[in-house]
Amino acid sequence: MASPKTIALDAMGGDHGPEVVVPGAALSLERQPALSFIFYGDQPRIEAAIARHPALRAKARIVHTDHVIAMHEKPSQALRRGKGSSMWLPLEAVKTGEADAAVSAGNTGALMAIAKLVLRPIAGIERPAIAAIWPTIKSECIVLDVGANIGATAGQLADFSLMGAAMARAVFHIERPSVGLLNVGTEEMKGNEDVKAAHALLKSIDALPLEYKGFVEGDQIGRGTVDVIVVEGFAGNIALKTAEGTAKQISSYLRAAMTSSVLSKIGAFLAQGGFRVLKEKMDPRRVNGGTFLGLNGIAVKSHGGTDAFGFASAVDLAYEMADSGLIARLTADIDVFHHRLSGAAGGSQPQSATGSPLGKA
Amino acid sequence: MASPKTIALDAMGGDHGPEVVVPGAALSLERQPALSFIFYGDQPRIEAAIARHPALRAKARIVHTDHVIAMHEKPSQALRRGKGSSMWLPLEAVKTGEADAAVSAGNTGALMAIAKLVLRPIAGIERPAIAAIWPTIKSECIVLDVGANIGATAGQLADFSLMGAAMARAVFHIERPSVGLLNVGTEEMKGNEDVKAAHALLKSIDALPLEYKGFVEGDQIGRGTVDVIVVEGFAGNIALKTAEGTAKQISSYLRAAMTSSVLSKIGAFLAQGGFRVLKEKMDPRRVNGGTFLGLNGIAVKSHGGTDAFGFASAVDLAYEMADSGLIARLTADIDVFHHRLSGAAGGSQPQSATGSPLGKA
Known part of the structure; x- marks a missing residue:
């Protein structure tokens, strides 16, 4: 390359x-x-x-x-x-x-x-989304939408799956990324109508360019259970910011704990190599950059308050995405997916999808 | 008492x-x-x-x-x-x-x-909610709904505010708890229609038994910005589980970091008093117990996997709530609030509230 x-x-x-x-x-x-x-x-x-x-x-x-x-x-x-x-x-x-x-x-x-x-959005995509790279215990995953829009129909959530998979292919170099729908439980009966219909939709279409894994819960994001996590923008934004807040909260607990006694201070001093490893792991600058997915071109948003190191991560991300041919591949994937969908709608439309699975017909 | x-x-x-x-x-x-x-x-x-x-x-x-x-x-x-x-x-x-x-x-x-x-729900309350006690940097706050229902109308969100405030009064002993609505931004234009209408509703009623602080974002939960955080159950459940997942993720980073070198291991050994402080701070058993709020009686759900120490926290919580006269006070608060609302609806209904602010008329 x-x-x-x-x-x-x-x-x-x-x-x-x-x-x-x-x-x-x-x-x-x-x-x-x-x-x-x-x-x-x-x-x-x-x-x-x-x-x-x-x-x-x-x-x-x-x-x-x-x-x-x-x-x-x-x-x-x-x-x-x-x-x-x-x-x-x-x-x-x-x-x-x-x-x-x-x-x-x-x-x-x-x-x-x-x-x-x-x-302009890619043909067939109603709504672009903002995707974030989220650090996990295993490595990283992609979460979208983290706030481009509020709410999403089943069809839009299904499109987000393909958009996230295209990005995972570009930045993680995984040919068939695993995808989960963020929900309040993993049983089929759980969730709102849109989430349930999106689940039925993704299960109903064969040969997707991704491995659909069903529902995932909030605590599975950081566990790295799947490569891509799909959610509408209200809950997605709240999840992202809650995770950031929790990380800051624990850092503050840790600082207080390590200065709680003279022995702890000495211990923390000796363990500073370990704390450096931790700090690097938790450095928000390493994965700086929300990506607007679903447009005919690559646009990356860097965090406004970041430094040169953080801005460079956003530029790296833009480069990787540009270099991977993501847009052409995603355009083709969406086209095939929507054709299959209209085929499936004519034949065996998933029962629990309310109205048009794409929410636009 | x-x-x-x-x-x-x-x-x-x-x-x-x-x-x-x-x-x-x-x-x-x-x-x-x-x-x-x-x-x-x-x-x-x-x-x-x-x-x-x-x-x-x-x-x-x-x-x-x-x-x-x-x-x-x-x-x-x-x-x-x-x-x-x-x-x-x-x-x-x-x-x-x-x-x-x-x-x-x-x-x-x-x-x-x-x-x-x-x-049975308290008269005037359409939907009970599950409230969780959430540790913050300052102390603790109450978050509801963390999953009793999916979605909530403006009127239901406003009721949740009173329900959360009643619980904060019972367990934190604060007479006028501060309340925030969880949203994707703090500007008035942000959020979905229900959240915006709930905001207008809470601002429009004088002399609430709480201090309404407007919108808060996900990263403010752990900061302890307000005593009570109100959100519908889908996003609330995802926020709760995402925070739990992030805490586990950071613990695992920390363990790996503290065993990354011999010096770190020695340091961690010396700092074990500090780590004990941290572990206590992060112990999920300390605030075990989701409460069903809005019913004519107190019911607490303990975590299924907890031990005796954790179960005791849930019993403590049930005792404190029973001892505080929470139900009588909440019943009266809801009654006054709904009367004020119907008064306000006759007079100066908030402009951005779509339809009936209580969503049931």
């Missing part, structure tokens, strides 16, 4: 702008010399930051714009007045083929709305 | 039956000498277990029944054939006033269904 790829970067996004985006890109370039970059934003600030990175300088182009979308702008506002901004232009570059992927650490809602408008 | 209270126990519930239920009750009695117990189940097994606890023997009565509800029985089955079982009889005892609260470590769905049928 290692084919040359161009990443379009919103240099002004996030809490720090070019001072994080530029060194982040430099770090990613060290790992992946086939990369080149287009930076969009305030030229003098980008120039100043890039001057310290001669290797990056040689592989980068800067497109100046004064126009920046603020962190708290509403998606609807951003759509109306975002054209020409440092967030909009990278997505345009992906659309025209000038770049292979876009990365921004800016306003998530605005980025999602603009990406959807500029890149 | 410390008024005499009788707790009715399903001696056969959970993975271990009387061998855990009996010593659990004995432990709780040590802490709270005003307690007495009625055990329901296999008399010889209960007698054998109780023989080792003379203090408990003096405060306990045994009601024999052969009839036990299995862990995997469906709620509908349990309702049809559960009468006279070791799970049903304690709830009957609460209903007749023979006991002040019931505790079971049995099948959750069956217990919920039977409790609802036997004890």
Whole structure:
């Protein structure tokens, strides 16, 4: 692989702008010399930051714009007045083929709305989703939707399965990723109507490009039971943030426990190599980057408050996805899946699917 | 306080039956000498277990029944054939006033269904909820609904707020508990229609017996931002289990990290006092017990796999709730709230509430 790829970067996004985006890109370039970059934003600030990175300088182009979308702008506002901004232009570059992927650490809602408008959903996909890479005891899994939309029909949940599987193929290099539907129990009778109908749908179609494993519960996410976990965006977002909160809470318990006595302090000092291992395992920067899946192009959202190391993870992710041919494969998979579905609907539609399994006919 | 209270126990519930239920009750009695117990189940097994606890023997009565509800029985089955079982009889005892609260470590769905049928919801409450005590960095909070039902209307979410506040008053001894609605963002425009309408509803009513704090996100649960967190049961159950899974995941990282080198092992040995502090903080047995809120009586569900220490926590919780006069207070609060609501609906109904705010008119 290692084919040359161009990443379009919103240099002004996030809490720090070019001072994080530029060194982040430099770090990613060290790992992946086939990369080149287009930076969009305030030229003098980008120039100043890039001057310290001669290797990056040689592989980068800067497109100046004064126009920046603020962190708290509403998606609807951003759509109306975002054209020409440092967030909009990278997505345009992906659309025209000038770049292979876009990365921004800016306003998530605005980025999602603009990406959807500029890149457009893949034919047959009603709703794009935001996918997160979630660390597990075994390695990592993909969870989607973590907040692009609230609620999802059975058909949309089934589409999410294919979208997540395509991403798992791209970033974990697993040909037939295992997929589970997040639910409040693993028995067939559990869950809401959409989840039950999605389950029936995924069981009813043969030869999916994934291994459907049925329902999984919240405690199975971190156990690494499956490669891809599908859930509608309200519960998915709450799960993601609850896990982040729990991790912080336990870190704080651990700090307090390790300073609770002189002996514990000495022990913690001696065990600092072990604590370093733990810290690395739990470092949220390692898996920084929510991906908008289901669009005709790759757009990755980096965490707004991250540093260069974290931003580089988001760029790495964008590169891997661009390099894997994910979009073409997903477009074909969705097409085949929807054809099978309409075939199945004509023949033996799953009984518990209420209405059209795709929720759009 | 410390008024005499009788707790009715399903001696056969959970993975271990009387061998855990009996010593659990004995432990709780040590802490709270005003307690007495009625055990329901296999008399010889209960007698054998109780023989080792003379203090408990003096405060306990045994009601024999052969009839036990299995862990995997469906709620509908349990309702049809559960009468006279070791799970049903304690709830009957609460209903007749023979006991002040019931505790079971049995099948959750069956217990919920039977409790609802036997004890009946408080007038005005459409749906009972399961409340969990959730450890936070500061102390503890209450989260409901963690899985009694899927989905909730705005009016039901508002009722959950009062139910959670009543429980916080009983177990945390806070007169005006703070309450937050779990959502995917803290801005007013975020969330689904039910959550937005519940928010408008809670803001619109003056003089609630709680302090309504607006939306909270998943990462704020463990931070202890509010005393009570309200969410419908699908997302609430997923949040609870995701947090449990994350805690286990980090424990496993920690174990691996502390055995990653000889120095780490020595350090961990020296710091074992600190690790004990951490283990106690994270011990799920300390806050064992989901409570069914919104019924005319107190029913607590202990974790099925817990030991005597964990079962005792569930008994403690049942005692505290019985001792606090929770049901009478909640019944009055709900009545006042619903009257205010119908007053407000006649006058200035909140604009963003779609349809009837109580979703039942």
